[in-house]
Amino acid sequence: MFDQLSRRLQKALKYLRGEGKITETNMVEALKMIRLSFLEADVNYQVVKEFEERVKLKALDEKVLLSLSPAQQVIKIVRDELTSILGQEEKKLKFSSRPPSIFMLVGLQGSGKTTTCGKLAKWVLSLQKNPLLVSFDLKRPAAQEQMKMIAKMLNLPCYEMTKEQMSSPSGALKELVKYATNRGFDPLIVDTAGRLHIDDDLMKELRLVRDILDPTEVIYIGDSMTGQDAVKSAQIFEKTIGLNSIILTKLDGDARGGAALSIVTVTGKPIKFVGTGEKLDKFEIFHPDRMSSRILGMGDILSLVEKAEGEADLDEAKELAKRLKNQEFTLEDFKKQLIQMKKMGSISQLLGLLPEAGPFKNISKLNIDDKKILHYEAIINSMTMEERERPKIINGSRRVRISKGSGRSVSEVNQLLKQFLEMKKMMKKSQFQKLLSGSHLDF
Ligand SMILES: Nc1nc2c(ncn2[C@@H]2O[C@H](COP(=O)(O)OP(=O)(O)OP(=O)(O)O)[C@@H](O)[C@H]2O)c(=O)[nH]1
Numbered sequence: 001m002f003d004q005l006s007r008r009l010q011k012a013l014k015y016l017r018g019e020g021k022i023t024e025t026n027m028v029e030a031l032k033m034i035r036l037s038f039l040e041a042d043v044n045y046q047v048v049k050e051f052e053e054r055v056k057l058k059a060l061d062e063k064v065l066l067s068l069s070p071a072q073q074v075i076k077i078v079r080d081e082l083t084s085i086l087g088q089e090e091k092k093l094k095f096s097s098r099p100p101s102i103f104m105l106v107g108l109q110g111s112g113k114t115t116t117c118g119k120l121a122k123w124v125l126s127l128q129k130n131p132l133l134v135s136f137d138l139k140r141p142a143a144q145e146q147m148k149m150i151a152k153m154l155n156l157p158c159y160e161m162t163k164e165q166m167s168s169p170s171g172a173l174k175e176l177v178k179y180a181t182n183r184g185f186d187p188l189i190v191d192t193a194g195r196l197h198i199d200d201d202l203m204k205e206l207r208l209v210r211d212i213l214d215p216t217e218v219i220y221i222g223d224s225m226t227g228q229d230a231v232k233s234a235q236i237f238e239k240t241i242g243l244n245s246i247i248l249t250k251l252d253g254d255a256r257g258g259a260a261l262s263i264v265t266v267t268g269k270p271i272k273f274v275g276t277g278e279k280l281d282k283f284e285i286f287h288p289d290r291m292s293s294r295i296l297g298m299g300d301i302l303s304l305v306e307k308a309e310g311e312a313d314l315d316e317a318k319e320l321a322k323r324l325k326n327q328e329f330t331l332e333d334f335k336k337q338l339i340q341m342k343k344m345g346s347i348s349q350l351l352g353l354l355p356e357a358g359p360f361k362n363i364s365k366l367n368i369d370d371k372k373i374l375h376y377e378a379i380i381n382s383m384t385m386e387e388r389e390r391p392k393i394i395n396g397s398r399r400v401r402i403s404k405g406s407g408r409s410v411s412e413v414n415q416l417l418k419q420f421l422e423m424k425k426m427m428k429k430s431q432f433q434k435l436l437s438g439s440h441l442d443f
């Protein structure tokens with residue numbers, strides 16, 4: 001996600017860091033690099049221009065230039081402005097005080113509406129809600145089948161529209177709301193039809209649904225792979241139907257990021273969630289500030305911590321953190337940490353959330369992949385407790401014994417010991433604690 005943009009922006013910032021003194025000339029040069037990175041990522045031209053002007057105005061301020069760390073200040077300005085075009089702060093999905101809340105999902109064909117209805121239903125379950133799914137596509141009966149399948153996967157109810165009901169949509173919609181209200185469903189998640197292109201027919205149909213349902217939120221589903229097209233059609237939907245919020249889908253693909261970086265400014269509506277895969281759990285709350293840190297290579301520590309809290313053993317994690325702080329970290333702890341990592345999912349994905357600068361800049365060199373974790377676990381299992389506590393005693397003959405016991409080569413045993421020491425060294429740095437407390441700008 002945003003790989004290319006991220007690389008190019010980091011290059012521009014690195015350039016600034018490399019210059020001893022920040023002058024108007026090298027600032028202008030860096031801004032040019034930043035502008036080009038955005039344009040290549042297919043960000044709307046107007047958005048780029050405004051972004052550049054705002055950064056320039058702030059960065060060329062005397063206070064910044066005369067400060068002790070001008071490059072870092074400029075990086076902070078870029079980060080703040082990037083956050084601001086992504087939407088300033090996280091906006092929560094609105095629920096109605098008079099249930100059911102109604103979420104109506106609209107968007108072009110294939111943008112991911114039906115899938116996102118399922119993702120949203122799954123997500124509201126975590127809020128102890130009782131969602132009802134319904135597909136309101138007057139032309140395509142298969143749409144109902146797809147929704148039924150998604151509901152079945154989630155073990156959730158799906159309201160079925162009969163053919164008769166479909167022929168009198170306004171009556172059907174009123175019945176639907178009555179049904180949801182009487183049975184205590186909340187929210188009601190309504191899927192709508194998509195078209196390849198926006199046409200009057202579709203807009204008329206959607207306006208009818210909107211007028212009768214009076215949704216709590218009309219949510220535009222934009223396919224981020226289509227870049228500026230998604231942005232343009234969002235603008236039209238906003239003008240003709242009226243939108244409350246945006247969900248961007250397919251951010252897992254090689255989307256260049258242009259849609260995400262333009263859509264909020266162009267429509268004035270917040271992105272509330274992003275879809276990052278076909279599966280129904282590939283759905284994340286959108287945090288503009290975390291996303292800009294991620295794009296600038298500062299890593300998304302908060303998401304990482306949340307992921308760790310959600311899926312790993314919190315007590316164990318706390319205990320590990322304590323041992324790290326007291327520098328008592330042993331190979332046994334290393335093994336526990338590897339097991340935690342395994343629980344949290346793919347290591348490569350996890351490493352992607354870490355900043356590439358600061359204390360973690362060597363982490364990619366650690367080169368730990370998912371398969372290696374299993375091997376490392378086997379190697380550590382072949383060590384005695386004493387060896388795990390005091391790796392220093394692992395001499396040549398012990399290494400051979402461990403290698404035989406675990407079925408891994410001696411050089412792999414050596415590699416593990418080396419990586420353990422490196423990790424220990426890295427974690428000792430005080431900046432690690434600082435990073436976890438959120439002030440990860442200081443590099
Ligand atoms: N990789 C990826 N694929 C997605 C995501 N969201 C949806 N898809 C895929 O995109 C395709 C279209 O998704 P649908 O949910 O059927 O799209 P739709 O907007 O309902 O399509 P129509 O009803 O035909 O207008 C499917 O193959 C989905 O699996 C996502 O976040 N990432």
Ligand SMILES: [Mg+2]
Pocket residue numbers: 113114115143191194
């Ligand atoms: Mg659909």
